[in-house]
Amino acid sequence: MSTPPPEQPAVQTTDLGRSYGTMQALTGLNLTVNRGDLFGFIGSNGAGKTTTLRILATFLTPTSGTAEVLGHDVVRHADRVRHLIGYMPDFFGVYKDMEVTEYLDFFGACYKIPSAQREKTVADVLELVGLTEKQGALIGALSRGMQQRLGLARVLIHDPQLLLLDEPASGLDPRARIEMMAILQELQRLGKTIIISSHILSELQTLCNRCAIIEKGRLIYSGPIRGAQTQLADTRAYWVKVGGALTAARDLLAARPEAARVESHEDRLKVVLANPDGDGGFIADALVGGGQRVLELREDELGLEEVFLRVTKGETQ
Ligand SMILES: Nc1ncnc2c1ncn2[C@@H]1O[C@H](COP(=O)(O)OP(=O)(O)O)[C@@H](O)[C@H]1O
Numbered sequence: 445m446s447t448p449p450p451e452q453p454a455v456q457t458t459d460l461g462r463s464y465g466t467m468q469a470l471t472g473l474n475l476t477v478n479r480g481d482l483f484g485f486i487g488s489n490g491a492g493k494t495t496t497l498r499i500l501a502t503f504l505t506p507t508s509g510t511a512e513v514l515g516h517d518v519v520r521h522a523d524r525v526r527h528l529i530g531y532m533p534d535f536f537g538v539y540k541d542m543e544v545t546e547y548l549d550f551f552g553a554c555y556k557i558p559s560a561q562r563e564k565t566v567a568d569v570l571e572l573v574g575l576t577e578k579q580g581a582l583i584g585a586l587s588r589g590m591q592q593r594l595g596l597a598r599v600l601i602h603d604p605q606l607l608l609l610d611e612p613a614s615g616l617d618p619r620a621r622i623e624m625m626a627i628l629q630e631l632q633r634l635g636k637t638i639i640i641s642s643h644i645l646s647e648l649q650t651l652c653n654r655c656a657i658i659e660k661g662r663l664i665y666s667g668p669i670r671g672a673q674t675q676l677a678d679t680r681a682y683w684v685k686v687g688g689a690l691t692a693a694r695d696l697l698a699a700r701p702e703a704a705r706v707e708s709h710e711d712r713l714k715v716v717l718a719n720p721d722g723d724g725g726f727i728a729d730a731l732v733g734g735g736q737r738v739l740e741l742r743e744d745e746l747g748l749e750e751v752f753l754r755v756t757k758g759e760t761q
């Protein structure tokens with residue numbers, strides 16, 4: 445198979461749209477995922493995540509615009525794309541009465557992996573997802589977390605370059621979720637590009653290097669996870685610790701027009717800026733000018749979850 449030139453992104457959608465009857469599920473989506481990204485695809489229920497992933501997985505055709513996977517159009521070159529991707533749907537049937545190895549061997553055969561090679565391939569993917577010890581077990585006897593990891597093993601069987609994982613951590617307990625995330629990080633180290641969707645932002649916050657946030661089928665943010673906080677936050681605040689009396693410091697800061705609000709929290713003050721584009725330089729000026737010693741001054745790290753909840757508030761269908 446011809447390998448596309450390295451400069452092509454793993455995924456590129458251009459004005460991608462999809463409607464179901466009169467319902468517009470995706471509108472003008474322009475998304476770029478670079479090779480090697482562990483990319484978070486974030487949105488509340490009904491935002492259009494599954495629709496987008498199904499289009500990339502060639503299961504659903506766009507009603508407008510285009511989508512390319514590693515330079516191949518998902519409609520015109522669907523066969524090529526299918527070999528490049530591993531798609532794990534949000535719900536997939538489990539073959540409860542099948543043994544783990546039997547199941548993976550079956551999918552290996554579907555991808556036409558020669559039988560002589562399949563045994564090793566199956567062993568390799570089982571090791572990757574940490575299920576070697578369960579190779580002879582019945583699928584129905586595995587925990588939910590293990591079944592989910594088996595699902596991941598299944599989409600790895602043909603060694604795809606791009607993984608499309610639709611809410612793979614949903615319904616998992618915290619421990620199983622952490623195990624799943626560790627496997628995804630390992631896969632990224634092995635050179636895979638991974639798109640993982642979720643409606644729970646905090647589970648992607650430390651995992652992904654880049655993300656897109658969609659709401660009602662429209663992109664509202666795309667870029668580094670860190671940048672989402674700065675770009676989407678509509679307030680900016682600083683935490684201050686002073687050497688002297690907190691009340692005196694509070695009065696000094698409250699008198700400044702740059703401060704919208706000053707709150708006391710135990711031994712610290714939280715200063716919310718009047719202008720979110722401003723900076724906290726005035727805080728040190730005001731305090732030092734008023735004879736206070738500044739022991740600590742740092743910007744409030746607004747949690748991504750908080751930003752997300754605010755941005756998507758009331759938008760769920
Ligand atoms: N097969 C379908 N027929 C009609 N509407 C659908 C269908 N699939 C999804 N939708 C609608 O499209 C929108 C996006 O759905 P989906 O892509 O599943 O979002 P998400 O995965 O982010 O929850 C929702 O409003 C959903 O109800």
Ligand SMILES: [Mg+2]
Pocket residue numbers: 493494495534610
């Ligand atoms: Mg979905």
